[in-house]
Amino acid sequence: MVAKIPKPEDNSIDVLKLVLGERVKYKKFYGRIAPDLTARYQQYDDQKGCPSGMPPLSLRDYVDTDNEETARKKSLIGLYDPAEDKYPYNELEKLRKKNKLLACPVCGELGRPRTLDHCLPKTTYPEFAINLLNLVPACDWCQGEKLADYQNAAGTRSFLHPYYDEVNRPLYSIMLQAPYLTPVITFEIRNDLPRGLQDLVASHLDGISFWERFKEYFESSYLNVIRMASDTREAGMITVATAIQSAYQLQVGKGVNSWDAVVYRSLLEDADVMEFLQNGELPEFP
Known part of the structure; x- marks a missing residue:
């Protein structure tokens, strides 16, 4: 990461609870997974986004069939694209459009970043699709081109994290x-x-x-x-x-x-x- 930036103003776990509280469809699934999602969000923060010892949740543990597992992964990822009157639409818009940054914190290119990058990819970690601490404002290039190799051979992060790494120094x-x-x-x-x-x-x-x-x-x-x-x-x-x-x-x-x-x-x-x-x-x- 080229710059350390403040964490999102909204608390990630509080936002998660609001999102889950709105879920009517697939209520059984979200009721089962909610405690572990909350614990996993806290673990993410404690480990500063490092995937070591934090493998993706096995969604099969929260559903009754293999087909349901596939469908619920899709629904978790779908939380990242809420309707305007649903959580976390406003929280995501704040990160995208009101971040007050003058350069991309991922690469340093000048100009306010207008997209969000999932530090741990949502296709691998669908449980973090709306974890605000996993979402970083980024320029279009970084959002589209950043490699999905989020983990190195030692199992730790292969990228800098703008909310955690002390990188406000010449790199x-x-x-x-x-x-x-x-x-x-x-x-x-x-x-x-x-x-x-x-x-x-x-x-x-x-x-x-x-x-x-x-x-x-x-x-x-x-x-x-x-x-x-x-x-x-x-x-x-x-x-x-x-x-x-x-x-x-x-x-x-x-x-x-x-x-x-x-x-x-x-x-x-x-x-x-x-x-x-x-x-x-x-x-x-x-």
């Missing part, structure tokens, strides 16, 4: 190789992170195809940086470093790992690139 940098007018760029997870966090960041970013997306963004963003450097040098009032530092301070408020913040921070940390931007030969701009 990665972009490295530039000369010629700096058209540099070769590479991506590097920061080596000042704890080793376990480095591994988790690596698996998370691989799961959302981060580098493929960010590289294209950086290439276009760097052209704007060169223009900024040219304009700053022509004005002669401040140094290029000061201009980029000011731009960084504006962007870091959107998230320390928002994409523009990563661009400016990476440049500021590279003395050779900053020397080029301040004193190297830059193209003329109209």
Whole structure:
């Protein structure tokens, strides 16, 4: 996860109880499963979304036939698509449309995320289809492309969790190789992170195809940086470093790992690139 964000305002277990209280259809099934659903929601929070020791519930334990098991899995998943006058429609809309985020907490791309990602996929964990702590605001790309490999070989999470992981710190940098007018760029997870966090960041970013997306963004963003450097040098009032530092301070408020913040921070940390931007030969701009 590129940013830690506050947990949802609504209590997940309270919302679950409201949802179950509305169930008229399949009342027998929901009556049987309700105590274990409540306990499982608490376990999810206690384990910070880690699937280790928390296999999906066996729905066959709460129904009388195999066919009913399949149908009740579908109905659990269907709770995620309620009518407007049913729970948890308003709670889900609040996470989607009123999250007040300025960048996707899953990848850092700028712009308010308008979809929700199930951290533990609802097709595998239908019992968590409406667990608010399992639902994270995400951009369209992350919601659609995030790999379903939620668990690593050790049985723990293979992704960062925005409600639990302490990741409001620089996680990665972009490295530039000369010629700096058209540099070769590479991506590097920061080596000042704890080793376990480095591994988790690596698996998370691989799961959302981060580098493929960010590289294209950086290439276009760097052209704007060169223009900024040219304009700053022509004005002669401040140094290029000061201009980029000011731009960084504006962007870091959107998230320390928002994409523009990563661009400016990476440049500021590279003395050779900053020397080029301040004193190297830059193209003329109209």
